[in-house]
Amino acid sequence: MAGMGSSKRDITPAQERYCQERAKGATQRRAYLSAFPSSERWKPATVDNRAYELEKRREVSARLKELQKAAAAAAVVTRAEIVGAQAMLLRKGVAAVEAHSLADKDLAPAVKALADASDRLMAWLPEDEPEERPAFVRDFALLMGPRFLAPHRMIADGYRGDIWLAGGRGSCKSSFCSLEVVNHIERNPDQHAVVLMKRKADLRDAAYAQVVWAIRALGLEDQYDMPESTLRITKKATGQKIIFRGCDNANKIKSIKVPFGYVGCVWFEEADQFRGMAEVRKVTQSLTRGGESCVRLYSFNPPRSARCWVNAEMERREAEGLPVFRSTYLDVPPEWLGGQFIADAEELKRTDERAYRHEYLGEPVGIGTEVFDNVVFRAITDEEIAQFERLRFGQDFGWYPDPWAVTGSEWRPGRRELLTFCEDGANKLPPDEQAERVKALLTWSDGEGREPEYHHLPVLSDDADPTAIAVQRDHGANARAAGKGKPGRMASYRFLQCLAAWVIDPVRCPMLAAEVRALEYAQSPDGEVLNEIPDGNDHWVDATRYATMDEARRARGYRKAE
Template identity: 30%
Template sequence: MKLKINKVFLPELIGKGYGKFWRFKGRYRVCKGSRGSKKSKTTALWFIFNIIKYPKANLLVVRKTERTLKDSCYTDLKWAMNKLGVAHLFKCTLSPLEITYIPTGQKILFRGLDDPLKITSITVEHGSLCWVWIEEAYELMDEKSFDMLDESIRGEVDDGLFKQITITFNPWDCHHWLKARFFDVEDDDILAMTTNYMCNEWLDEADKKVFERMKVQNPKRYLVAGLGEWGVSEGLIFENWRIEKIDDSVKKEVGAHEIFGLDYGYTQDPTALFVGVINLEKRKLYVCDEMYEKKLSNERIAENIKAKGYQHKMIVADSAEPKSNNRLRVLGITNLRGSKKGKDSIRSGIDFLQDFEIIIDPRCTNFIKEISNYAWDEDKFGNKINKPIDDFNHLMDAMRYACEPYMHIGLFSFD
């Protein structure tokens, strides 16, 4: 096959901030960064460029769940092909989700860690499976899942190739195992770096103003989402929580009740569904499942709830959205009820929940991100006040709604 050669000047194409990232050939290349730091786009460019450069290299792209790959890494890699002017050399398919470099048959494969067998048994027909890209790695709360993946990249590789795992993520939680594993050690086989929006030359003034406003209005969030620093735990509202695999046996415990809460969002904020089990006798709250997605119409919300099998469960939803509540009932969410907020309902709900041990299933990654960052607000002098920040609160609010019927047994009523 005769190839059309495109000449590109990489520093001009990629921009600043990623020179060491681009050149590193050690085993672990780890980049935590803020939003807008171009870490995912740069990673996608590197893989497309080097799939062409190394004719026997193959790539495995991984996220916590397989369904999230199409609208993230797969789309970024297609963008990179167009940016480099080589899209005509690749075949992209959705079923199965994969990309093939046509001249050599090299593969870019996509898998989710929600099906470990698909990871451990993966093989390629041409060359070596030598590269892995783990995107949004903060979703992997279980270090053993990473070890399993790491161990699957083994054996000899063709001459000139090198085995490497690239890890990209937003650093929401300073207690995450990624910090101790890669950032708190000295190892020549690890490149651990931090980037932020200030190395992204292609952000326009409107984009930059978002971060500048955040810097003034929400400095805690700015440290993570703006500067790419680790999320800090100072002033957290909930501290008595842990991550543990949960099975259906918790529903059968004496004193256990299934609970469901729904908080609405759309453009800026996600719609959040909390699914849990509360045990009043043991003072335990189990976080079993979640929905967390922006730009969902009421019809899509109903579809998602039905897909999870919760359409006939009692769901306590935000009473500030009566039209949405009525619409969901019409769409078949038969037992949805508005929350009973009242004066100081947020504070009283927090007081109630602080008396529980909260056990979180590791698949509830958005809940973990929120509870790791849900903190008391501060006054202009930096003093903590008796009010939570207006951030990281969508599943926190949904959890509070879900628990409302059990906060005042015998006194509670729905509108």
């Protein structure tokens, strides 16, 4: 048989069958199924991975090249010639159609015979030798901010280890990390990447969308499978994976398996949401097991509290000369961000410099563990309340031991101030009685000498109990779901934290005042301050968050702009 050589003695009969089928032009999957019939029961992805691994073996690869070379030498007709003949037939067919001679008895048999012969021959001919594809190259200076050229060069020069990247909104740190993840896959065909966020629910709209953007920005979208449903991106030619995983339970990260090679790149997006370095180490120890080296990227907006673990870790690394990079929107070409983004930043700088420094410059402006350092406790007078025009009411549902809680506030957008002036709450209060208490809270006189009347204002409510909302509406209260899933608990907390002032009347709102005074950031067992607000003793705070949920949603950038 043509092409028999010494390499055939180095492979099994099944491997020889595989090589023969591939030399005829079969795909990797089809050749593997033919050579190993038992694989018919496997998943297609498993077959593809096994075929890829088989073809990587030196002796199989050598035999396949030997067969393809022999087939090419023996061919008397090239693939290009067949394509040319088919093109000629197409032209003849078009001419026949134009001449209305489709029934031409002389033309039809010849066309069919030549088409059948060319199809059979095409199946045996090897693919035309493709042009040598150059190594993946892209001018990253066109895609990443100037601040990130230094870490990019570090990685390109072979650095493997941890790189920490802190910055405010619009600093493009997430864009940089996503580009490096894709670049790593392109340059290391035997390695995979894992992208992590603390909460799985955040992955699809944040880290996954960012990596898809990077693939498209690099002009590689036709080379990757990017199904949103699986949260896994696959490079078609190699089978490499970019795996996205939430760390709601860090102990489960050890279950990540890759089809070959090892994980060579890990990206912790919103690293500040993790529960301290102990949890981060638990994750990295599981992911990088068995690999020769790994580059790990940590991106985050510095939390408000200077004592938060991630801020302390950054300071320690900087002091020890470890790779740490800080960036802000001021380091980014303005046209990347748009005029509105710049205008919003400058307006906040003018009206509340402290909030601007935290949100846009990434500075930890808080000094301790307190959640709210912008609260002013003072009396709110009846005269002030009479002038209120933008009232906001919200409620948090509870039974026992958690109470039902409701608050009322005035929103002053020009000053970025919130004034909370009334509250109510109780345990074991059914929804119909809650509705009566809500109506009582919203009943007042609109002027001297006028009778008090109920004001049918919206009361944005905890989504967790739609039945209670429905019952309250049946009893005359204008209860509505707050839509608390967007922008989310932490984002709405940040809205309250970044106000120029949150004024609370401690006499009119004693329960809210007590909660706000007691709220502190959580701490790990090691004493690290976490960027995490304990859930539990914050019912009146939650009611106020729901009341201002529309404002939090409209506030630009509360979903971190990267």
